[in-house]
Amino acid sequence: MILYKLIIEATGGVFGIRDESLLESAIEAPYQTFDGVELFPTKIEKAARLGFGFISNHPFVDGNKRIGLYVMLSFLQINGIIISFTDDEIEQIAVGIASGAINYVDLKRILEQKIDN
Numbered sequence: 001m002i003l004y005k006l007i008i009e010a011t012g013g014v015f016g017i018r019d020e021s022l023l024e025s026a027i028e029a030p031y032q033t034f035d036g037v038e039l040f041p042t043k044i045e046k047a048a049r050l051g052f053g054f055i056s057n058h059p060f061v062d063g064n065k066r067i068g069l070y071v072m073l074s075f076l077q078i079n080g081i082i083i084s085f086t087d088d089e090i091e092q093i094a095v096g097i098a099s100g101a102i103n104y105v106d107l108k109r110i111l112e113q114k115i116d117n
Contacts, residue, residue, distance in 0.1 A: 003074075004060060004067050013062035014072040023060070026053030026068075043079045044115075047072045055097040065094035082116045 008015045017023055030046035031054075032039045032097070040049045049074030062113050069090060076083055091108060096102035102110075 003070065004063065007066050007070060010061050011063070011066060015063075016061035017059060018061050019057075019059050022057040026050070026057045026059055031051045043076065043081055044111050045108055047075045047079075047081075048104060048111055050075055052097055052104045052107050055094060056100075058098075065098055068097070069094055076111070083111060083114045085114065086114055 017086050028048075030040045030049040038087055040041055040046045051068045054068030060067065073083065093102060093107065097107065
């Protein structure tokens with residue numbers, strides 16, 4: 001919530017949780033298992049699920065795309081994975097997820113293609 005508050009303060013908008021269960025779902029989804037097997041075993045898959053969850057679940061009153069992108073890219077960076085996007089690319093991704101044009105598999109593929117080697 002601290003990151004979310006900082007993003008809203010820096011970029012504008014209304015601070016608040018719209019749906020706490022959707023927030024919990026966005027946070028916990030990357031760590032789901034089925035029959036003891038991780039559903040999102042790689043760092044890229046976890047990051048994509050985080051970003052997709054925050055944006056598509058829309059748990060906050062405002063700033064869902066911003067926090068979703070920030071959490072996704074920060075998770076990757078913390079895990080030593082550097083991905084570079086132009087401002088236009090990142091905006092297209094966020095809007096694409098929010099509109100339903102980009103799904104989780106699409107986002108994972110985009111991240112895999114953009115890894116800096």
